[in-house]
Every structure is written in structure tokens, then in C-alpha cells.
Amino acid sequence: MADPTAPIEGSALDTALTQYHRAADRLGLTDGLRDVLATNKRELTTHFPVEMDDGSIRVFTGHRVQHNNARGPLKGGIRFHPQVELDDVKALAMLMTWKCAVVGLPFGGAKGGVTVDPRALSAGELENLTRRFTAEIGIIIGPEKDIPAPDMGTDARIMAWMMDTYSMNVGYSVPGVVTGKPLSIGGTVGREEATGRGVLHIAREHAQATNRPLEGMTVAVQGFGNVGSAAAAFLAAEGCRVVAVSDVAGGRHQENGLNIDVMRALAPTAMTHPSMPGDLITNADLLTLPVDILVLAAMEGQINERNADKVQAKLIIEGANGPVTTPGEEILVDKNVMIIPDILANAGGVIVSYFEWIQGRQAYWWDAEEVDRRLLALLRQGYHDVAAVSRRQEVSLRMAALLLGIGRVVEATKTRGIFP
Numbered sequence: 486m487a488d489p490t491a492p493i494e495g496s497a498l499d500t501a502l503t504q505y506h507r508a509a510d511r512l513g514l515t516d517g518l519r520d521v522l523a524t525n526k527r528e529l530t531t532h533f534p535v536e537m538d539d540g541s542i543r544v545f546t547g548h549r550v551q552h553n554n555a556r557g558p559l560k561g562g563i564r565f566h567p568q569v570e571l572d573d574v575k576a577l578a579m580l581m582t583w584k585c586a587v588v589g590l591p592f593g594g595a596k597g598g599v600t601v602d603p604r605a606l607s608a609g610e611l612e613n614l615t616r617r618f619t620a621e622i623g624i625i626i627g628p629e630k631d632i633p634a635p636d637m638g639t640d641a642r643i644m645a646w647m648m649d650t651y652s653m654n655v656g657y658s659v660p661g662v663v664t665g666k667p668l669s670i671g672g673t674v675g676r677e678e679a680t681g682r683g684v685l686h687i688a689r690e691h692a693q694a695t696n697r698p699l700e701g702m703t704v705a706v707q708g709f710g711n712v713g714s715a716a717a718a719f720l721a722a723e724g725c726r727v728v729a730v731s732d733v734a735g736g737r738h739q740e741n742g743l744n745i746d747v748m749r750a751l752a753p754t755a756m757t758h759p760s761m762p763g764d765l766i767t768n769a770d771l772l773t774l775p776v777d778i779l780v781l782a783a784m785e786g787q788i789n790e791r792n793a794d795k796v797q798a799k800l801i802i803e804g805a806n807g808p809v810t811t812p813g814e815e816i817l818v819d820k821n822v823m824i825i826p827d828i829l830a831n832a833g834g835v836i837v838s839y840f841e842w843i844q845g846r847q848a849y850w851w852d853a854e855e856v857d858r859r860l861l862a863l864l865r866q867g868y869h870d871v872a873a874v875s876r877r878q879e880v881s882l883r884m885a886a887l888l889l890g891i892g893r894v895v896e897a898t899k900t901r902g903i904f905p
């Protein structure tokens with residue numbers, strides 16, 4: 486009989502666990518250690534009431550999953566999205582553990598989310614929901630314990646409400662409880678665009694390592710939010726021709742290149758805006774365009790066994806977490822499509838969150854050049870560490886990143902030992 490607790494085939498959790506177990510096989514982990522790292526340390530699910538503008542009360546469901554803190558306090562974003570399920574949050578928490586380890590941050594991995602469409606709430610309702618959810622998870626987060634950050638559907642304003650709610654409950658200001666805050670309350674310069682900038686840095690390192698300059702390359706970007714719109718703008722500024730972008734409403738395609746700055750100014754209605762040049766395309770079409778680089782910056786599972794054979798891009802950069810399923814990846818590998826994996830390609834966000842946390846602890850602030858110089862240094866190191874494992878062990882960049890990240894967590898776990 487099938488295991489009723491097994492993740493749904495092709496789901497984000499299925500993808501994350503399959504990747505993990507393949508890497509664990511290569512690392513030769515013992516059964517006990519394998520179980521420790523496959524399992525979350527803590528999972529909190531909360532059903533909480535929110536008062537709506539019309540006086541009615543609605544009950545929402547949210548989660549905070551803490552995967553592993555062997556290397557330090559837990560770190561990971563909060564997602565507000567209608568499709569948030571506990572299993573997805575578990576997958577994303579696990580990816581955060583490996584990601585922090587790949588780029589050498591002293592953090593473990595966590596993730597949180599609320600099943601809600603934030604665009605359907607008024608500002609007041611969103612604030613009520615954020616504050617109540619923060620109070621609910623307040624028992625397990627904290628600047629030394631678990632530090633949330635923005636993810637899909639959340640932003641600096643929501644981080645400010647989280648910081649304020651946590652601070653009100655403990656009785657003093659605790660800016661370090663979240664990152665991705667506004668500058669006025671201890672945010673860092675460069676956090677907002679950090680993940681997109683990181684995509685550029687990684688693309689550049691890869692271009693140099695493979696002797697193929699980015700200038701003139703054609704690019705399609707799925708997802709035009711925090712990560713995708715910034716990545717598109719940075720790649721365009723680098724001389725790439727961004728021929729297509731899309732969001733949940735659909736996409737735009739223009740062979741001689743889209744004006745990303747104009748589109749960012751019109752977001753989130755850019756795709757459907759009547760003055761927008763370029764042809765309307767679907768997300769499905771965008772994923773199969775004949776481009777040099779496809780940046781996936783929307784959701785999990787976008788390339789899978791149903792569409793992978795139609796992908797024409799030569800290089801995929803995973804700005805999103807888990808955007809390619811395992812069966813999808815197998816098809817892409819057969820077609821010699823190179824994938825720069827999420828746990829390396831989108832690490833820019835958590836790296837600059839780490840910088841925000843450090844600056845907050847020191848109450849001493851860096852300028853934009855300092856932030857970017859240090860971001861580039863950590864990403865460059867991460868890329869070259871991963872590429873070296875890939876060459877040495879003759880494995881994909883994904884497997885190399887997993888071997889590196891999981892290997893570091895294994896080392897920390899063994900060094901600490903099992904309590905008691």
C-alpha cells in the first residue's frame with residue numbers, strides 16, 4: 486500500500502526530498518544521520534482569526550517550519566500566497582538549510598507562509614493578518630532563534646509590521662527579529678534588489694567560467710516580482726536582450742528587447758497595460774522560447790515532465806525556489822540544458838539579509854558599495870566552490886551544490902553531536 490504520508494509526486498516537497506536523498510546516497514550518510522537531515526526540527530501550524538473591514542471574522546491558516554539549526558539560528562522567508570500548503574513550506578525550509586550552507590552563512594533553514602491572496606485584502610486587513618500571524622509564531626522566532634524575511638507576496642512594509650508586533654509583545658524594540666525591513670527601522674541598503682542582483686552576479690561568473698560573455702545574450706524571465714523584475718533589469722543593464730517577461734497575468738514578448746525599466750514602473754499591471762509594446766504571450770509560451778537564458782523567478786514546479794522537452798533555452802537560472810521538478814530536470818539534462826540551481830542562484834537575498842542582521846547587531850551601517858562588494862565575494866566563492874565539486878565529481882551544478890551544502894550541515898551535526 487502507498488505511504489499516505491509520502492509527498493505528492495512532482496510537488497515541491499517531493500522534488501526537495503528526491504534531491505536530498507540522491508545527494509545523501511552519494512555522501513554515504515548513515516540511516517540515522519539521513520533521517521535527522523530529512524526531518525524538520527519543528528513545524529508550527531496555526532489557525533488564527535482576522536477581523537475584516539466589514540466587521541466579519543475570517544480564520545486563516547499559516548505555518549512556520551524550522552528545518553535544521555546545526556549551523557546557527559534559523560533563517561527563511563514568509564510567503565503570503567493562496568497556494569501555501571504545509572508540504573511546500575517544508576520543502577522551502579529544507580532548501581534554505583542547504584542554501585545558507587552553500588554560501589557559507591552561519592544559519593540554518595526555515596520558512597513560513599499564510600494561505601491567503603494578499604492582493605484581495607485591504608491594507609488594514611493585511612496588517613491585521615500580519616500582526617496576528619506574527620503573534621502566533623512569536624513563540625518560536627527571535628533574533629537569536631529564527632529570523633523571517635520577505636518572500637512571495639510579502640515585502641518591507643510587512644516586515645515592519647512583524648518587527649513592531651514582536652517588539653510590542655516583548656516590551657522593547659527588536660529590529661533583528663526580521664530582515665528585509667525598511668531602512669528607517671534598521672533595514673540595509675541593497676536588500677530589496679539583492680536576489681535579482683545575485684542572479685546577475687551568478688550569471689556573470691558562469692559566463693566567465695564558460696567563456697560566453699553575457700552581452701548580446703537573449704533572456705526570458707518568468708515572474709516579474711521582487712526577484713524577476715530586478716534580475717531582468719540587471720541583465721538588461723549588462724547588455725543582455727530581455728525578449729520576454731511574464732507574471733501571473735501573462736507575459737510580453739518583443740524580439741528586439743523589452744524596456745524593463747518602463748515595465749517595472751507599470752508593475753504589477755505591466756503585462757496587461759494597453760500602452761505596453763510587444764506581443765502578449767502565455768507563461769507556457771515564455772518557458773519554451775528559443776533564448777540563451779531562461780530565468781525562472783515565479784513558483785515551484787514550473788518546468789516538469791509535461792513541458793521540459795519543449796524548453797529551448799541553453800541555460801536555466803533558478804531565481805525561484807524549486808522551479809524545476811526532478812522528472813523535468815532529467816529531460817533537460819538529456820537535452821544538455823545547463824541549470825544553475827536555486828540554492829546557489831537565488832542566495833543573494835539571504836546573503837544580504839545576513840548583512841542586515843550583522844549590521845543590526847553592530848548598530849553600524851554599511852554603504853551600498855560595501856554591501857554589493859561583500860555580496861559579490863560570497864556569491865563568487867559559492868559559485869567557484871560548487872563548480873569545483875561539479876568538475877571533481879563529474880556531477881551537475883545542482884548535485885554539486887547539494888553535496889557541498891548538505892556536507893557542511895553533516896559536518897556541523899557530527900561536530901555538535903547528538904544531545905544528550
Ligand code: NAD
Binds near residue numbers: 785
Ligand atoms: P513576488 O511576490 O515579488 O513575485 C512573484 C512573481 O511571480 C509575480 O510577478 C507574480 O505575478 C508571479 N507569479 C506568481 N504565480 C505565478 C504563476 N503561476 N505563473 C507565472 N507567474 C507567477 O515574489 P518574489 O519574492 O519575487 O519570489 C519569487 C520566487 O523567488 C519564489 O520562488 C521565492 O521563494 C524565490 N525567492 C525570493 C527571494 C526574495 O528575496 N524575495 C529570495 C530567494 C528566492
